[in-house]
Amino acid sequence: MHGSNEPQVQTQPQTRKETEVWNACQTLWEEGVTIEQMTGLVIADRLQQLGYRRGSNTDIHRFKKTWVVAKQVGQLPEEPIKTANQLSSPIAIAVAKVETELSKQLKEKQTQIEQNAQEQIEHYQQLAQRATQGLEANQALLNDLQEQNRQLSVSNERFLEQLQTEREERASAVSKLEKLESYAHAYRKDNELHIQELLFAHQQTVDSLHDRMKTQSEQYSQRLAEANANYETQNKAHKTEIARTNNLLDELRHARIANEKHLMEAVNDKQQLAGEKQVMVDENSQLKEAKFSLESENQRLQSLLDEKEQQVKRLQAQLDGKGAEHAELCDLLVQQQVKLASCEEKMQGLQEKFMVWQAESGSAESEV
Numbered sequence: 001m002h003g004s005n006e007p008q009v010q011t012q013p014q015t016r017k018e019t020e021v022w023n024a025c026q027t028l029w030e031e032g033v034t035i036e037q038m039t040g041l042v043i044a045d046r047l048q049q050l051g052y053r054r055g056s057n058t059d060i061h062r063f064k065k066t067w068v069v070a071k072q073v074g075q076l077p078e079e080p081i082k083t084a085n086q087l088s089s090p091i092a093i094a095v096a097k098v099e100t101e102l103s104k105q106l107k108e109k110q111t112q113i114e115q116n117a118q119e120q121i122e123h124y125q126q127l128a129q130r131a132t133q134g135l136e137a138n139q140a141l142l143n144d145l146q147e148q149n150r151q152l153s154v155s156n157e158r159f160l161e162q163l164q165t166e167r168e169e170r171a172s173a174v175s176k177l178e179k180l181e182s183y184a185h186a187y188r189k190d191n192e193l194h195i196q197e198l199l200f201a202h203q204q205t206v207d208s209l210h211d212r213m214k215t216q217s218e219q220y221s222q223r224l225a226e227a228n229a230n231y232e233t234q235n236k237a238h239k240t241e242i243a244r245t246n247n248l249l250d251e252l253r254h255a256r257i258a259n260e261k262h263l264m265e266a267v268n269d270k271q272q273l274a275g276e277k278q279v280m281v282d283e284n285s286q287l288k289e290a291k292f293s294l295e296s297e298n299q300r301l302q303s304l305l306d307e308k309e310q311q312v313k314r315l316q317a318q319l320d321g322k323g324a325e326h327a328e329l330c331d332l333l334v335q336q337q338v339k340l341a342s343c344e345e346k347m348q349g350l351q352e353k354f355m356v357w358q359a360e361s362g363s364a365e366s367e368v
Helices: 016-030 040-049 057-071 084-088 090-187 192-276 278-367
Strands: none
Touching: 016 040, 016 057, 040 057, 040 090, 057 090, 090 192, 090 278, 192 278
16 A cells, blocks of 8 residues: 555656766766766766766756666665564554655755755866966966067167167268368368368268168157057956956855855754754765865865965066066167257257358358
C-alpha cells in the first residue's frame, strides 16, 4: 500500500541535454572522480571534451542530481527494514513516515545549499578571470604607450642633431661674413659691384638658413603637438581602464562579503540539521568540508584581490613617470625656442652692423 505511493525513480535520461550530462558524469565517475569533486566547472569541461555544448549551470546541477539518484551513487545507506511488530503499531508507522519525510526534506535542503554554494564559487572564478583579462589589456596599453614614448625620444634626438647641424652651418656663415667684411674693407673702392653681389648672396644664404630653421621648428612643434594629443588620448584610455578594473575589484569585494554571509547561513543550517536528526551526521561532515573549501576559496580571492590592487598601484606609478617625461620634453622645446630667438637676435644685430657699415661707406665715398 505504502509502496504504491512512493515516487518512481528515474532510470533513463528524458532529454538530449540530460543524456549529455549523464554521459559526462558517468565518464568522470569511471575515472575515480567523487561526487564532491564533480563541480559544475568539472562537468562543463568534460562536456566540451566530449564534443557537447556547455549549457547553463542550472541544467548541469539539475541533471547531475537526477544521475546521482538514478545510479544511487553517493547515497546514504537505507534504514533497516522495520519488523512486523514495529510496522503493526500505528505510532511506529507514523514515526517512520515522519522520519522518512524529514530525511527527504533535509537531503533536498542540503543539496540546494551545495548547489548554490557551487554556483557562487563559479561566479567568483569568472569575476577573477575577467579581472585578469582587464589587467592584461592594461599591460598591453602601457607597452604601446612606452613604444610611442621611445619613438618620440628618437624623433627628439634627430631634431637635436639637425639643430646642431644648422648651428654649424650658421657658424660657417658667420665666419664667411667676417671674411667678406675684411675683403670689403680692402677692395670696396675697386670692387664695389662685386661687394654688392657678395652681400646679396650672403643675405640670400642667411634668409635661406632662417627659413629652414623656422620650417624645422614648426615641424617639430607640430610633431610635439601630435605626440601630446596621442599622449592625452592614451592617458584617458588608461585611466578609464584603471577605473573599470577598480570597479571589478569592488565587485570582487562585494562577492566575497556575500560569500561569507552565505557561508554563515550554511553553518547555521548545518547546526539546525544536526539538532533535528542524528542520522545526518555524515551529511554534516560533508557540510564541514564544503565550508573548508569555501574558506580556502575566500582566502584565494582575497590574495588575488590584494595582488590586483598592487598591480593597479604599479600601473598608476608608471603613468605618473610618463607624465614627468612629457614635462621634460616640453621644457626642452621651450629651451630650443629660446636659443632660436637668441640666434635670430644675433643675426639681426649683424644685419644692423652691415647696414651701418654700408651707410658709412656711402658717406665716405660722397666726401671723396
